[in-house]
Amino acid sequence: MIFKELSEQEFKEFSIHFSNNNFWQTPNMAHQRMKRGYPYSYVGILENDQVIAASMLSFVPIFKSYSCCQILRGPLLDFSNLELLSFFHEQLVSYLKKKNILYLHMNPYFPYKERNLQGQIVENGFDHSHIFNHLIKLGYTHEGFTTGIDASREPRWIYTIDTENITQDDLLKRMERKTIRSIHHVMDYNIQVHELDRNHLSIYEEIIQDTTQRRGFEFRESSYYQNVYDSFHEDGYVQFLYATMNMQDYIHSLQKDLQKHQDIVNQSSIRLEKQESLKIRRKMNIAMEQVQIFQKKIEDANHIIESDGNNIILAAGLFFTYGQEILCLMSGVYEKYMKFCSPYALHWHMLKTCIEKGYKRYNLYGISGIFDESAPDYGVYLFKKGFNGNVIELMGDFEFIVNPKMYSIYQTLRKIKHKMRK
Structure with a gap:
């Protein structure tokens, strides 16, 4: 086996066909980060003149002429091949030493232990502890089997939906009832999904800002989304x-439902005139309640038209389509329009795209890994769980110290700087 720097074309040809690829490990991501001041390179392993493993390395300047090397959601290799993993690591460390790298950080896009929807370990499910242990043996430190949402890290827990070899109807039938009803609602309401061009990204940004403020997250500047668009859209x-x-x-949809329940009221009233029936009266009372509910909804809808116009924007999302999956990196909805279930319109649209174009899975991305009501994102998890996915x-985040002496000096200076700020 031979370790070497790869050309961009060599890396691209390998990465786009690698079974567990992702958009983080692409030239597009390298170019995006370069615009932010982070240089990059591509390395790989060749066997019989064929690339069998590769990685995009992103370098973040941190101290004098020294940098941190980040392997974003990589490297792209067969982690089950421990000999290959060891060879890649040893050769990579030698390579990084020549580039004045203090330490290496990576967060492999690779599962650890199989879990069910309650977050419990699946008996007789897959367990990649031996790979984790091998990385520790190679000298990596692990940042912990973390739970929760950390804005400074990519999530350790994600939620995916299998879309390979399944029809839209079968996929819909697998979902929870509430989710099915919500998808039917957005279809009945004729909620439409459109794509934004670069000149109208502000529509997305305004919705995300409304969402992040509500949920207490950090809002990114416009330049970030423009950079993403420029790097990946072409x-x-x-x-x-x-x-x-x-x-x-x-x-119009509400009026149809209103009329349906009004018909029940009218028919029940006629039948009760002929003969009293507790069952019919109960049915009529329920229908009368529904009539009032739909009348109120129509009244509220007319108020929205008066204040916001006839055509309203409800929700937006940022979606990556690459390799085996479509991934929703971030989505949001205006709080005042949450009752219209519009996020389901976005996700159902992209789920159908997954099926039509043969992608293996739809990735709803980050969850906290806490599966009870104490989780700050428990409502978000219940939303995602309704799609009946996985x-x-x-594995999580790993670090390897490439230059122990300079790394120790760097950490000491950081502590001094931190104390001076207090």
Whole structure:
């Protein structure tokens, strides 16, 4: 086996066909980070003149002429081949020493232990502890089997939905009832999904800002989203989508439901005139309650038309399409329009795209890994769980100290700087 620097074309040809590839390990990501001041290179392992493992390395300047090397959601190799993993590590460390790298950070896009929807370990499920132990043996330190949401790290827990070899109807039938009802609602309301061009990314940004403020997350500047668009859109790897609704379509849908329940009231009233029946009266009372509910919804809809117009923007999302999956990196919805279930329109649209184009899975991405009501994102998890997918626990974040002496000096100076700020 031979370790060497790869050309961009060599890396691209390997990465795009690698079974467990991802958009973080692409030239597109390398170019995006370069715009932020982070140089990059590509390395790989060749056997019989064929690339069998590779990685995009991103370098973050941190101290004098020294940098940190980040392997974002990589490297791209067969982790079950421990001999290959060891060879890659040993050769990579030698390579990084020549580049004034203090330490290496990586977070492999690779599962750890199989989990069920309650987050419990599946009996007789897969267990990659031997790979984790091998990385520790090689000298890596692990940042812990973390739970929760950390804005400074990619999530260790994600949620995916299998979309390979399944029809739309079968996929829909697998979901929880509430999710099925919500998807039917967005279809009845005729909520439409559209793609944003670069000149209209502000529509996405405004929705995300509304969402992040509500949930206490950090909002990224416009330049970040423009950079993402510029780096990935030309190759078809990214889409900024948004959902809209015509209020007249919505009112028309409500009027149909209103009429259905009004018919029940009228028919029940006629039958009760002929003969008293507790069952019919109960049915009529329920229908009367529904009539009042739909009348109120129509009234509220007319108020929205008066204040916001007939065509309203509801929700938006950022979606990456690459390799085996479509991934929703971030989505949001205006709080005042949450009752219209519009996020389901976005996700159902992309789930159908997964099926139509043969992607293996739809990735709803980060969850906290805490599966009870104490979790700050418990409501978000219940939303994702309704699609009846898979909880994926990833290996997590690893560090390897490449230059122990300079790393120790760097850490000491950081502590001094931190104390001076207090």
